[in-house]
Amino acid sequence: MSQFSTLRVGGPAEAIVPVATVAELSRLMGWLQKNEIGWQVVGRGSNILVSDSGLAGVTIFLEGEFRTMEKVADAGEGAGEERALIRAGAACLLPGLVAYCTSQGLSGLEFAVGIPGSIGGAIVMNAGAWGSAIGPLVESVALMDDSGTLLTRKGESLEFSYRQAALPPRTILVEATLSLRPGDRDVIKKTCRQYQEKRRATQPIAEPSIGSFFKNPPGESAGRLIEKAGLKGFAVGDARVSALHANFFINEGSASAADMLNLMHHVQETVYGRFGVRLEPEVCIMGENQRKK
Ligand SMILES: Cc1cc2nc3c(=O)[nH]c(=O)nc-3n(C[C@H](O)[C@H](O)[C@H](O)COP(=O)(O)OP(=O)(O)OC[C@H]3O[C@@H](n4cnc5c(N)ncnc54)[C@H](O)[C@@H]3O)c2cc1C
Structure with missing residues (x-):
């Protein structure tokens, strides 16, 4: 899985199945359920830490029609006076969607520029x-359940909170409809540029990572606590706490998942010992514990 994670870490997947249409996905889910085969879905792998022993069962990647995006309603055409609706397949890239919204003069997603x-x-x-965050922009989603049945849910039913959403269990997000405000194209572009520059200056975006490793504790910054604990630059093998942003863990070449997890435990214990704060991973740790057959 190392080639499917931006951290470049992870053992073998037992089976990888790319799926290009909703009909194919429905057939696959029905077949997996009938044969009692476990599965997981992976997007761009920019938030996953896969164990060295890899992933059991079938790892599903969405492509083809899941990459399409379109404007489905202009402001005042059923989307509400001040809103326009964009439908995007689950496999669309966030930077691509930001660019599309900018070209359409739609505001709301500027914060997402640079989230890969x-x-x-x-x-x-x-x-x-x-x-x-993206949650408040979600008007509705289409999901596919374990049996291959399509479901739709309103955005508010997903109970978005800090870095999580309450999707019904064992479902795959197929597409989302987002509600955006008409805005001035030049202002949207300028805001995107400013966010991108801020990111470049403060985050190691050119190095293999999965973004912020830990959630920020209430009223605190995980990066600041790690830095104050003297751990900037600390390494286990090739897994290193970034010297630029202490909440980013970098793979300097041949880090294993075990190196990353050992680094995670060391940082958690040190920060807890110094400040009494338990850092909780923001990243999704996949494999072994998640195995289901
Ligand atoms: C340099 C860098 C900067 C980053 N900056 C930010 C940031 O500013 N803010 C932020 O929030 N994140 C940031 N991230 C983290 C990451 O990009 C986001 O969390 C991103 O939204 C994850 O999307 P993905 O497609 O890569 O998901 P993956 O990493 O592939 O998967 C993440 C989880 O989502 C599940 N999943 C993926 N697709 C589906 C689907 N279709 N249906 C159901 N479940 C699914 C997976 O099973 C997994 O549990 C950053 C990462 C990097 C590398």
Whole structure:
């Protein structure tokens, strides 16, 4: 899985199945259920830490029609006076969607510029930055359950909270409809540029990572606590706490998942010992514990 994770870490997947249409996904889910085969879905792998022993069962990747995006209603055409609706397949890339919204003069997603995930991963993780998150923009989603049946849910039913959403268990997000405000294209572009520059200056975006490793504790910054604990630059093998942003763990070449997990435990214990704060991973740790057959 190392080639499917931006951290470049992870053992073998037992089986990888790319799926290009909703009909194919429905058939696959029905077949997996009938044969009692476990599965997981991966987006762009920009928030996953896969164990060295890899992933059991079938690992599903969405492609083809899951990559399409379109404007489905203009402001005032059923989307509400001040809103326009964009439908995006789960495999669309967040940066691509930001660019599309900018070209359409739609505002709301500027915060997401530079977040390298898919729409599916972004909604499941309630991706956010600079005080905004994707959850409040979600009008509705289409999901597929274990049996291959399509379900729709209103955005508010997903109970978005800090880096999480309450999707019904064992479902795959197929597409989402987002509600955006008409805005001035030049202002949207300028805001995106400012966020991108801020990211470049403060985050190691050119190095293999999965973004912020820990959630920020209430009223605190995980990065600041790690830095204050003297752990900036600390390494276990090739797994290192970034010298630029202490909440980013970098793979300097040949780090294993075990190196990353050992680094995680060391950081958690040190920060707890110094400040009495338990850091909780924001990243999704996959494999072994998640195995289901
Ligand atoms: C340099 C860098 C910067 C980052 N900056 C930010 C940031 O500012 N803010 C932020 O929130 N995140 C940030 N991230 C983390 C990451 O990009 C986001 O969490 C992103 O939304 C994850 O999307 P993904 O497609 O890569 O998901 P993956 O990593 O592939 O998967 C994440 C989880 O979502 C599940 N999932 C994926 N697709 C689906 C689907 N279709 N249906 C159901 N479940 C699904 C997976 O099973 C897994 O549990 C950053 C990462 C990097 C590398």
